[in-house]
Amino acid sequence: MHITHLSLTNFRNYGRLELALPQGPILLYGNNAQGKTNLLEAIYYLATTRSPHADNDAQLINWDAAQSEEPVVVGRLVANIATAQQTHQLEMRLIQEQKPTIARNRNFSFRRQALLDRRKVRLMDLLGAMRVVLFLPEDIQLLTGSPANRRRYMDITLCQIDPVYCRTLSNYNKVLEQRNAVLRQIAEEQTGRDVLPIFTEKLITLGSTVFLRRAKFLADLSRETQRIHYETLTEGRESIRLVYLPRLHVKRSKISPGSDPKPTELGDWLETHQGQSEIVTDRFAKLLQESLSTDIARGATTIGPHRDDWSFQLNGRSLGSFGSRGQQRTAILALKMGEINWMTNLTGERPILLLDEVVAELDEQRRTALLSSITETTQAILTATDPGMFTDTFLQQATRMEVENGRVNVM
Ligand SMILES: Nc1ncnc2c1ncn2[C@@H]1O[C@H](COP(=O)(O)OP(=O)(O)OP(=O)(O)O)[C@@H](O)[C@H]1O
Ligand SMILES: [Mg+2]
Structure with a gap:
């Protein structure tokens, strides 16, 4: 176009x-x-x-x-x-x-x-x-900046292609604000806990869709980025991955001790459950339940896609923390060229x-x-x-x- x-x-x-x-x-x-x-x-x-x-x-x-x-x-x-x-x-x-x-x-x-x-x-x-695909010198901050930068990139890019994602995300953010307001009211004893489930249930449904669509997006974009990076930009010397880090875990969770995926494996876990949203909603629901007292004390929901992150990894290490400046620039270039191919594949x-x-x-x-x-x-x-x-x-x-x-x- x-x-x-x-x-x-x-x-x-x-x-x-x-x-x-x-x-x-x-x-x-x-x-x-x-x-x-x-x-x-x-x-x-x-x-x-x-x-x-x-x-x-x-x-x-x-x-x-x-x-x-x-x-x-x-x-x-x-x-x-x-x-x-x-x-x-x-x-x-x-x-x-x-x-x-x-x-x-x-x-x-x-x-x-x-x-x-x-x-x-x-x-x-x-x-x-x-x-559009926009490429700016300050895009290097996608590697070195805050998770908010990376979530913003993910949302803007995916919203250009996926209207369902965009609507769901906007509704999720509204429900999140409402739920946080209720959490604060509970902490101040202005309201009982009985109103919370309405908001929690909506949050789980909307949030699970956001998790699943982001996982698919990053997996697809990672494939394109990796290919360009490997074949065109580093002549087969280096192979990077984009790794989704969804906030779908708590420290020392009681969900399934021993067999719980590590935070860095949760993106793959979501990928394997693309068609089975009930498995994702179930996990999200249990984690929200586990963190309820923390959330009331903080007056904020601590689990959910609003706390997501993703990273570039080279041989299992984060390029944002360990990559040289040149490696970081090359990775961003690969990402942008990958983005072009990703959009072209989806829209023709x-x-x-x-x-x-x-x-x-x-x-x-x-x-x-x-x-x-x-x-x-x-x-x-x-x-x-x-x-x-x-x-x-x-x-x-x-x-x-x-x-x-x-x-x-x-x-
Ligand atoms: N709201 C505004 N109204 C009028 N002028 C503005 C406004 N916002 C920014 N400018 C001015 O627009 C001018 C052009 O900015 P722009 O960033 O597009 O320059 P540029 O051609 O990209 O320059 P550079 O080569 O330095 O990047 C700047 O002098 C800036 O101060
Ligand atoms: Mg300029």
Whole structure:
């Protein structure tokens, strides 16, 4: 699939942008702080309803527009896309809520409105219409950062493909909040334990689906990543795995002493029970029961997919803790290339690639591997301050666009 046209209004340093985009590789180049990353962010935001950089939507709105005397400031992002069979239009509006009377021009909040083919839809319904793979230099944090980073990656990636997962996860998070509120009320003796089972049962059903779908996702993605890493990037020298670490265990559990799978084996355990969700719900239920007094004391549910993690492993060791910087970079590159194949296998269509300044960080061999996979995709948008780092062959194939202070000039 590819974007045929992108239109931005009041988004970051783009006051107004109308841009036709061709198929094939597109190289966005220009000096620092001109709007290259902002353009990729806009596309990613439309595809996933999340920003990789901003903490809140207000940051996305053009500063000048936000300061203006307009009664209501609206940010607008529109992408027209074409797949092999059809075309779609995705739109996101960021509409300023009533201006605050005190502290004018500060702390505005924005309401989001999503449109698919000009019809209002839930934000969630936008997901999957335009599929992207984003590759940023800071993706190395998937190895070295917190579990929250890794869960976020898993959720955003899987939500682009699996609407059931996305809905289930959103419901799970709501029920989790409700259950935690009840746990706190029990601790403060404001309510009895009899209300808890309603929430616990819902949590178990929803949570088990999340566990199972994540296990399948990571197993499939691991196969693709491992193959690329082994065959293309390390010439058969190293073999990595993505290992799912679901929070479906407690220390010294009484469930089945002796035969209980180790935390690192739980992903495989879930894989072998794909069609038997009752075995998973049963385990989850027992563990919640075992940790009930801890959970009441803490006022929070300590077992469940909201505490999941996953890791890259090389010969049974975590690459995040033990890998060299170069090994870590190679693993991330393999993951991203694996993600492209994983999406293509599932949808029959290649996702749009968004690569922000990553080519500069790669050595010759890895750069060649990445660029050759790019030339196979339908559309890839790359940014660079210096087009000189690309090979002549690549530059001949790519459409070059210069980004200058919120404007894009096609060369
Ligand atoms: N809400 C906003 N309104 C207006 N300008 C903004 C807003 N948010 C960020 N900017 C500005 O947009 C400019 C371009 O940022 P961007 O990150 O896209 O640059 P870039 O071309 O990727 O540069 P680099 O090569 O340094 O990565 C920056 O100067 C930034 O301060
Ligand atoms: Mg940038």
